[in-house]
Amino acid sequence: MTDSNPQIVRNDVIIVAAGQGERSGLRLPKQYALLKGRPMVRYSAKTFLEHPKISKLWVVIQPGHELLLKNALDGLKDYEVVMGGATRQESVRKGLSAVATSGDVTNILIHDAARPFLSFQMIDRLLASLTRVEGAIPVLPTTDTMISVTDGYAEQTLDRDALWRVQTPQAFNFKKLTQAHKQWNADNRATDDGQIFKAAGNRIAIVEGDEALKKYTTANDFKDTSERYEMVTRSGIGFDVHQLVAGEELWLGGLRIDHDRGLAGHSDADVLLHALTDALLGAAGAGDIGDHFPPSDPQWRNASSDKFVKFAVSVINEKGGHINNVDMTVICEAPKIKPYREAMRKNIAEMLDLSIDRVSVKATTTERLGFTGRGEGIAAQAVATTVME
Numbered sequence: 312m313t314d315s316n317p318q319i320v321r322n323d324v325i326i327v328a329a330g331q332g333e334r335s336g337l338r339l340p341k342q343y344a345l346l347k348g349r350p351m352v353r354y355s356a357k358t359f360l361e362h363p364k365i366s367k368l369w370v371v372i373q374p375g376h377e378l379l380l381k382n383a384l385d386g387l388k389d390y391e392v393v394m395g396g397a398t399r400q401e402s403v404r405k406g407l408s409a410v411a412t413s414g415d416v417t418n419i420l421i422h423d424a425a426r427p428f429l430s431f432q433m434i435d436r437l438l439a440s441l442t443r444v445e446g447a448i449p450v451l452p453t454t455d456t457m458i459s460v461t462d463g464y465a466e467q468t469l470d471r472d473a474l475w476r477v478q479t480p481q482a483f484n485f486k487k488l489t490q491a492h493k494q495w496n497a498d499n500r501a502t503d504d505g506q507i508f509k510a511a512g513n514r515i516a517i518v519e520g521d522e523a524l525k526k527y528t529t530a531n532d533f534k535d536t537s538e539r540y541e542m543v544t545r546s547g548i549g550f551d552v553h554q555l556v557a558g559e560e561l562w563l564g565g566l567r568i569d570h571d572r573g574l575a576g577h578s579d580a581d582v583l584l585h586a587l588t589d590a591l592l593g594a595a596g597a598g599d600i601g602d603h604f605p606p607s608d609p610q611w612r613n614a615s616s617d618k619f620v621k622f623a624v625s626v627i628n629e630k631g632g633h634i635n636n637v638d639m640t641v642i643c644e645a646p647k648i649k650p651y652r653e654a655m656r657k658n659i660a661e662m663l664d665l666s667i668d669r670v671s672v673k674a675t676t677t678e679r680l681g682f683t684g685r686g687e688g689i690a691a692q693a694v695a696t697t698v699m700e
């Protein structure tokens with residue numbers, strides 16, 4: 312998609328996650344409940360943060376839930392936290408006030424944390440609409456016969472063709488939405504921002520919604536997921552050795568390290584990432600690195616080993632799992648690992664989409680004993696702990 316407007320447009324997002332989730336019947340507020348092993352609010356937050364046209368993410372939460380949110384968004388960067396209010400509209404209003412203090416915002420997208428499965432395409436559709444109109448909402452047609460009910464009895468059949476189901480995110484011109492919220496009578500309940508925007512006399516375009524964006528509301532919505540995704544802890548172990556030879560580059564933990572010799576092997580021979588890959592594959596019960604990337608296959612010649620790690624992560628994610636933490640040991644006499652340790656942790660944390668405190672890199676010598684002691688090669692060990700079906 313190309314921008315017709317070359318000016319810098321700031322598109323901010325507010326995720327409202329300050330509800331109680333009462334109808335879900337869960338003990339935790341539903342936005343922190345695990346879906347496929349990840350807290351619900353994490354899904355849409357991650358999608359927004361990764362979308363190239365989104366400038367800044369604001370997450371509105373209940374006071375006291377700071378730590379819950381921090382853990383839920385562990386490893387994700389650059390979001391702001393705002394304290395919400397007693398109703399959804401109040402939470403949005405507080406979000407808007409916070410955004411207003413941060414400079415000029417062109418567009419604002421308001422999203423319910425309770426709709427986790429958001430696609431890039433949905434964000435693109437809304438932003439494309441905002442180049443033509445000042446408000447846009449995703450809608451889906453109704454397919455059931457629709458009736459009104461009074462006192463427990465069927466009343467009237469409504470015209471299904473005139474009725475649409477409204478989702479979030481909803482996208483608006485920031486100033487116009489702020490103005491609309493100011494004009495709205497706070498005593499009237501609003502279940503979305505479209506109605507508030509419309510009541511202020513603005514037009515709203517509709518874009519095609521997405522069934523996958525469904526809102527998790529009642530216990531029934533969660534029943535499926537909790538039954539399907541009963542999580543258990545699974546650990547894996549990895550070990551690898553490569554020979555140290557003259558004339559090779561030395562790669563360790565995704566870092567190129569200056570040394571008089573380097574590791575020999577088919578790929579970049581990053582022994583630490585190979586041990587890690589095996590630990591991850593081991594946790595998933597998915598064989599070992601040689602099964603997936605055979606040394607006989609020329610396409611892996613000089614391959615950068617972060618590919619192997621990322622593949623192993625995708626295997627875990629496809630099983631609905633996620634990584635809890637990894638711990639590794641490099642075994643060699645030289646080079647000294649300590650000066651590179653933090654950079655390695657940072658690299659690996661990025662490959663795994665984890666916060667750095669969940670990634671440990673250690674090093675030891677073998678007191679000059681054995682092949683590592685004689686400097687003939689470098690060995691590495693890794694352990695990964697995951698949560699999976």
Ligand code: CTP
Pocket residue numbers: 327328329330331332333334335341342371395396397398399400402403422423424425426526527528
């Ligand atoms: N929300 C909010 N502040 C409130 C109420 C709701 O930020 N005071 C948010 C919720 O966290 C949710 C979204 O608005 O992401 C949609 O609301 P809803 O689905 O009704 O969630 P809850 O209010 O949490 O659930 P319930 O009504 O069952 O208590």
Ligand code: MG
Pocket residue numbers: 330399
């Ligand atoms: Mg509610």
